[in-house]
Amino acid sequence: MKASAKLVSISQASDLINSGKYLNIAGDEAALTQLPKGNWIGGTIPYFMADEGGTVSRDRVFVNEIEVFGDAPTIRFYDVESLPQLCRNAPENGYTILVVPAFGPCHSAFAENAPNYEEMYMKPLIGWVAGVHLDDLGKTTPKVVLGTTGELSDQHVVAMDVPLPPAKFAHIDIVNLFQPSEGEAITFDATGFAAGNCLINGKSANLADYLTTNKIDTRLPLVADYCGAMINVSIKSVDTAAKRVDFYAPVFPGVTYRIAAPVSDYVNGFQAALPKLDTSIVFSCNCILNFLYSDLEGKRTANITGPITFGEIAYQLLNQTLVYLTINE
Amino acid sequence: MKAEDLLHKLLDIKAPWQIVNIREDLGKQQVDVWVAHQTGKSRWLFGVKTTSVHEDKEHAWRHINLGDTRCVIHAEASHESSALPWRGEVGQPFTHAMSRVIVAMMRDGIRLQSICAILDITVGDLWKFKHGMDSGKTGLTTVPTTASAEEAGTESRIPEPDSPVWPSLLDGSVNIDIRLLSLKLLLTRMRDQMRVIIDPEVRALKCYELQRFFARYEKTLGHELSQIEKLG
Numbered sequence: 001m002k003a004s005a006k007l008v009s010i011s012q013a014s015d016l017i018n019s020g021k022y023l024n025i026a027g028d029e030a031a032l033t034q035l036p037k038g039n040w041i042g043g044t045i046p047y048f049m050a051d052e053g054g055t056v057s058r059d060r061v062f063v064n065e066i067e068v069f070g071d072a073p074t075i076r077f078y079d080v081e082s083l084p085q086l087c088r089n090a091p092e093n094g095y096t097i098l099v100v101p102a103f104g105p106c107h108s109a110f111a112e113n114a115p116n117y118e119e120m121y122m123k124p125l126i127g128w129v130a131g132v133h134l135d136d137l138g139k140t141t142p143k144v145v146l147g148t149t150g151e152l153s154d155q156h157v158v159a160m161d162v163p164l165p166p167a168k169f170a171h172i173d174i175v176n177l178f179q180p181s182e183g184e185a186i187t188f189d190a191t192g193f194a195a196g197n198c199l200i201n202g203k204s205a206n207l208a209d210y211l212t213t214n215k216i217d218t219r220l221p222l223v224a225d226y227c228g229a230m231i232n233v234s235i236k237s238v239d240t241a242a243k244r245v246d247f248y249a250p251v252f253p254g255v256t257y258r259i260a261a262p263v264s265d266y267v268n269g270f271q272a273a274l275p276k277l278d279t280s281i282v283f284s285c286n287c288i289l290n291f292l293y294s295d296l297e298g299k300r301t302a303n304i305t306g307p308i309t310f311g312e313i314a315y316q317l318l319n320q321t322l323v324y325l326t327i328n329e
Numbered sequence: 330m331k332a333e334d335l336l337h338k339l340l341d342i343k344a345p346w347q348i349v350n351i352r353e354d355l356g357k358q359q360v361d362v363w364v365a366h367q368t369g370k371s372r373w374l375f376g377v378k379t380t381s382v383h384e385d386k387e388h389a390w391r392h393i394n395l396g397d398t399r400c401v402i403h404a405e406a407s408h409e410s411s412a413l414p415w416r417g418e419v420g421q422p423f424t425h426a427m428s429r430v431i432v433a434m435m436r437d438g439i440r441l442q443s444i445c446a447i448l449d450i451t452v453g454d455l456w457k458f459k460h461g462m463d464s465g466k467t468g469l470t471t472v473p474t475t476a477s478a479e480e481a482g483t484e485s486r487i488p489e490p491d492s493p494v495w496p497s498l499l500d501g502s503v504n505i506d507i508r509l510l511s512l513k514l515l516l517t518r519m520r521d522q523m524r525v526i527i528d529p530e531v532r533a534l535k536c537y538e539l540q541r542f543f544a545r546y547e548k549t550l551g552h553e554l555s556q557i558e559k560l561g
Contacts (some may be wrong), residue, residue, distance in 0.1 A: 040510070079494065088442060118441050122545065123517035173510050227520075228506065229513040254521045315514050328549075 005064045005283070005305055010034050013061045017147070018174065022073050022160065024097050024283060025147070026307035028133065032145050033152070035061070040147030041075055041158040043099035043130030049286055049309035050206050054296035054308070058133070062307050064283045065326070066097070071163040077146050077156040080109045087119035092164040095170035096128030097283060100157045100317075101142040102310040110157065111317040112149070112191050112250050121315055124170040124323045127159075128285040129311030136245070142310065168327055175322040176230045177269045180223040180258035181307030184210075188251045195251055196244045207245045208238050209232040220292045221320050222247075224258035234289055234319035248311060248324065249319045266294030270301045277326060283307045286326035336362075340402070341391065341414050341426065343442040347428075359399040361389075364415065390417035390424040391450060399449055421467055422454035428467075431458065432530075436537045462534065465525035487543045487555050494560055495536035501524045509549060514541060 008016075016023060017038035025032065025042040032042050048055045048062045066073060071091075078086060083106055090096045100107050109128065114120060129141040141154040164170060186207065187199045198207045212217060219230035236246040251257065263269055284306040290296065291308045292324055304322065313325040330338075333348075339540045342348060342364055348361035392400040392415055406419045423431065427448075441459070445452050461467030488494050497503035501520055507513045521537055527533050536557035543550055 062481065084350070088440065115518050116460075121511045121518070124511070171549070226517040227443065227504075227513040229510055229517075253520075255517075315511060 005281070007055060007057065007060050007063070007116065007305075008064050010238050013063050016065065022068055022162070023147070024066060024160065025061050025145075026066040026128070026130075026309075027059040029140065029143060029152070031059055031061050032143075035147070035150075037147075037150045037324075039075065040095065040145075041074070041099055041160045042145035042147060043101065043128065043158070043307075044143045044322055045131050045307050045309055046133045046290055047131075047291055047315045048182065048302075049067060049291075049296070049301055049305050049308055050260060051300075051305060052300045053300045056133075056289055056297065062305075064306070066160065066162055067179070067293045069163075069165050069168060072161050073162040075146065075158070075160050077151075077153065078106070079156050080105045081107055083157065084113065084117050085124060086114075086157075086159060087117050087123050088101065088145055090119070090123040090125070090161050092123075092165040093166060093169065094161060095124035095172070096323075097162070099128045099130055099144045099156055099159075100127065100313070101154045102132075103142060104154045105201040106155070106157045107311075108193060110248075110313075111193070111311075114316045117178070117253075119164060123173050124325070125309055125313065125315050126172050126283060126323055127313035127325075128307055128309040129317070130165030135141070138286050163328065166328060171326045171328050172250055172325060173275070173302050173323070173326075174229065174312075174314050175270065175273050175275075176232060176318075176320070177263045177266060177273055178221055178223050178232055178260035178320060179230060180225065181261040183259050186210075186222065186257045186259075187253070187255070188255050188257075191250050191252050193248075193250050194198050194244055194246045196242075202287070203302075206243045208243045211235070211238050211242050211245065216259055217224055217262070219289070220260040220262060222251065223260045224255045224257045232260070232319045232321055234287075244272070247319075249317045260326060263286070265286075266290060267299050274302050274304070282325045282327055285312055286322040287312055287318075287320045289320045290322075339395065340364075340400070345413075346413070355401075358397060359401060360395060361401045361403060362392075364402060364404045384418075388417070388419060391422055391454065392424045393426050393430060394449065397449075416465055417459075421461055422457055423450075428458065431455070432534055438447065438536065438541060462526070462528075462531045463522045465522070465527055465531070467528070467531070485544065485547060486558065487540060487547060488557065490537045490540045491533070494557055495539050496532065497540075497560075499532075499539060501536055503560060505553055505560075508552050509546065512542065512546070512550070512553065517542055 014036055017036050023040040025040050026045045028046040029044045046058050132142050132146055143152045143154045144158040145152050146158050171222050184201045188195050218235040221234040224231050233251050234248040236248050238245050284304050289310050312318045312321050312323045346364050347367045349365045352361045355361050386405040387403050388406045389401050389403045392402045402415050415424050417424045469521040
């Protein structure tokens with residue numbers, strides 16, 4: 001049986017929940033609160049890549065059905081204190097889907113510390129960062145939902161650990177169209193969601209000054225090469241007066257960043273970059289910044305669907321990147 | 330053998346160091362032992378101390394358990410005695426001997442939570458110790474560990490943990506084309522750690538960690554392993 005992933009009405013989602021299926025559900029807070037209790041985890045977001053293309057909807061929810069191959073998945077909240085146990089608690093063979101509410105304490109804690117969690121990279125971890133409609137920024141907070149109790153929280157993350165039988169394994173990968181440009185090498189001396197002072201080509205500089213003086217398009221992320229994986233850090237804002245740049249993910253010391261080269265045609269570029277897969281995608285999500293900057297509303301990104309999120313998780317927090325999970329034999 | 334001598338032997342404390350005080354009432358199933366430089370004949374068992382540990386310079390380290398009883402050693406920190414197994418490094422929670430036991434367990438793939446349970450140590454102390462190693466602040470050369478060549482699988486395509494391929498991958502002197510995302514991220518993190526780790530024993534431990542990853546995901550690392558085989 002192939003698990004489904006689609007944008008559905010609240011009534012359809014409720015039927016799936018009531019049938020006992022294990023689900024990951026993304027939707028506006030008002031929609032999620034109408035759903036019954038059950039075996040699901042959720043997060044707030046009203047942006048989706050649906051079968052019909054990029055979609056904004058407050059009254060439909062995106063449902064990923066999680067196929068169960070034996071042992072039942074487990075669902076739980078983590079707070080900032082327990083979050084470092086995330087990977088240790090994950091099944092020996094299986095994967096974890098994680099939903100993190102943007103801007104809350106767990107968001108920064110996960111972003112900055114996840115690479116050092118016990119068992120990190122040893123067990124597949126995929127997920128997404130919950131957000132809000134851009135019209136609601138500052139009016140309400142992104143939240144996650146523990147479906148088993150119906151509880152919403154902006155102070156916890158919610159995780160579903162999915163065990164797999166020995167013959168199967170989870171595979172997580174990313175599609176990132178951004179490549180580092182030939183421009184200057186930028187390094188930082190501390191981990192953080194904001195930075196000012198940095199080294200540019202080895203010389204002391206201020207990043208806000210650099211971006212402003214060089215008229216850098218701040219829709220382009222900083223990109224770092226992680227042994228062949230291009231990892232983005234997206235620019236949130238530039239405060240020239242305070243000489244500070246805010247990011248949607250932390251920069252790390254010891255990592256060399258470059259401004260990304262422009263991507264002229266995201267939709268066709270995405271189609272070309274997507275690897276040919278032998279198996280169906282269990283879960284995927286793409287970034288709200290790709291949705292906005294590449295004007296994806298009404299446009300399809302190949303046959304990949306899922307929530308459009310405030311951050312993507314493939315082991316660690318990513319920006320402006322599509323992440324996906326497949327189950328392989 | 331006198332009880333005094335036996336305890337010195339059990340804790341591997343040798344002259345000119347000696348036990349100057351011992352208490353068993355500071356914690357449940359815990360014995361605290363104070364060790365100081367010998368200045369005269371020890372009489373601690375009989376209530377006469379000839380030496381003492383200056384409190385303002387005192388450090389405490391968890392030592393290997395005595396049966397089911399936790400053993401905490403108190404002593405002054407000094408470079409002169411840094412290599413002794415019953416001592417630890419300033420700011421670190423464990424003696425060198427205890428550190429050696431922990432690292433051996435890590436090498437065997439025992440989960441950190443299990444190590445805590447088996448040795449009756451706190452997760453916080455273990456993480457402090459691990460962080461010290463990962464950040465290059467803690468070394469293990471003072472108490473060399475012995476690695477068994479039999480620890481790695483013999484039927485595997487994966488090189489032994491002491492193969493030169495692992496340090497080469499970790500220091501970046503050798504690069505391979507990596508397809509698995511988790512390995513790209515893991516290797517990036519480990520290379521960042523290796524830049525600050527000087528201690529050869531901790532560097533060797535990192536080789537074990539990387540080798541363990543390959544062992545765990547051998548089935549999916551055919552592309553990477555074929556390149557590694559050519560390196561050998």
